Amino acid sequence: MTDTLRHLLTNRETLTKAQLDQFVQAQWQRGNHFDHVPLDVLPDYKNFESFSWEKIDCMLTKIVKQQADGLSFGFDMFPPKSAAKGDMHVHPLSSRLIAVLEGYGTAIVQTCSGKMAKKEVGPGDIILFPHATPHCFWGAEEEPMVVEVLLGPYVPFEHPLHTISPSRAKRINLAFPELFQPCEVQELDSLASRVVELQKQGLIELEENHVMDWGDEFIYESGGLEAEAN
Numbered sequence: 001m002t003d004t005l006r007h008l009l010t011n012r013e014t015l016t017k018a019q020l021d022q023f024v025q026a027q028w029q030r031g032n033h034f035d036h037v038p039l040d041v042l043p044d045y046k047n048f049e050s051f052s053w054e055k056i057d058c059m060l061t062k063i064v065k066q067q068a069d070g071l072s073f074g075f076d077m078f079p080p081k082s083a084a085k086g087d088m089h090v091h092p093l094s095s096r097l098i099a100v101l102e103g104y105g106t107a108i109v110q111t112c113s114g115k116m117a118k119k120e121v122g123p124g125d126i127i128l129f130p131h132a133t134p135h136c137f138w139g140a141e142e143e144p145m146v147v148e149v150l151l152g153p154y155v156p157f158e159h160p161l162h163t164i165s166p167s168r169a170k171r172i173n174l175a176f177p178e179l180f181q182p183c184e185v186q187e188l189d190s191l192a193s194r195v196v197e198l199q200k201q202g203l204i205e206l207e208e209n210h211v212m213d214w215g216d217e218f219i220y221e222s223g224g225l226e227a228e229a230n
Contacts, residue, residue, distance in 0.1 A: 001032045005126060009041045009099070017071035017152040021182060024095040024128045024152070029112045034119050035126040042099050042124070045075045045146055053077065056157050058086070058138075063154055070153025070185030077146050078105055078139045086138035090169045092161045093183035093191070095152045097128045098137075103145035109135040121145075132173070132180045134166040153185040160195040160206055172204050 008015065008023060027033070053060040063074035076098075088108070098107075104122040109129050111117050116134070121127065129135055139145035155162050161179065164172070173180045176198065183191065198204045 001027055001030075001035050005035055006037050006041050009037060012073070012150075015071065015150075017067070017069040017185075020071055020097060020150055020152045021095050021130070024097055025130045028129055028133070031112060033109050033111055033117060033127065033129055034107075034121075035128075036124050037099065037126060039101075039124050042101055043148060045101055045148070048075065054157075057089075057163055061149075066154055068185075070183075072151045072154035074149050074151065074154070075101070075146060076149050077144050078137050079144055081106070081138045081141050086136045088134050088136045088166055089163050090132050090134050090166055091155065091163060092132045092169060092173075092180045093153070093155050093159075093188070095128075095130045095182070097150040098126065099148045100125045100127075101146045101148055103139055103143050105137060105139040105145035107135070107137050109133060131182055132169065134169075153183065153188070155183075155188065159188060159192050160199070161191060165207060168205070168207065176204065 004023075005027075008019075027035075048062065048064045051062040051064050053062050058079065060077040061074060063072055065073040086106070100121050100123055102123060104120065106118065107121045107125075107127045108116055108118045109127060110133050119125070119127075127135075127137075137145070137147075169180070179191065179195065195204065195206070199206065
């Protein structure tokens with residue numbers, strides 16, 4: 001897989017969401033949920049300091065490019081290890097390819113066999129998985145971990161299907177499997193409306209998204225709160 005993965009990342013400028021989805025699904029089904037690439041095929045997140053970090057769930061994130069087909073590129077920063085910051089979760093609508101750029105941490109992802117695989121990861125390590133796959137990440141004890149993320153598609157944090165716990169996702173998927181299909185970017189709004197209507201009818205229940213109290217120093221360093229200044 002490494003040569004094919006390196007080619008994909010080297011040619012990211014011409015990559016499409018359909019290609020990412022197909023690659024991630026095929027490799028994950030072959031058991032290739034972890035891999036490693038040379039650092040020279042990965043970007044330097046410090047070249048994107050004009051994009052501000054934003055608090056999302058248990059991490060900081062910044063999306064630096066969104067294509068018309070929904071394929072998006074960004075960076076996530078995971079905090080130092082804490083049990084409260086590494087909850088298992090799923091993203092029902094988007095596949096992911098994640099590359100560790102800086103720091104060390106732990107990645108756990110469900111494999112195609114249904115079992116969970118755990119790996120201590122560092123720069124150059126790759127983790128990939130299709131939509132609705134349980135996973136979690138956290139940084140090492142002292143330092144955060146920074147990763148590049150390729151998302152197909154990017155789903156805004158406020159979308160009701162951005163993040164769900166595995167147990168609740170399983171129940172919802174059994175009752176409404178159409179909500180857990182691979183998603184095109186133009187379908188996000190209609191899916192959100194559908195979920196809101198089901199919630200009003202009491203047919204599904206979702207957790208509230210919580211934002212961890214972590215990362216303010218990085219946000220301030222990047223000028224991310226400039227818009228709030230008087």
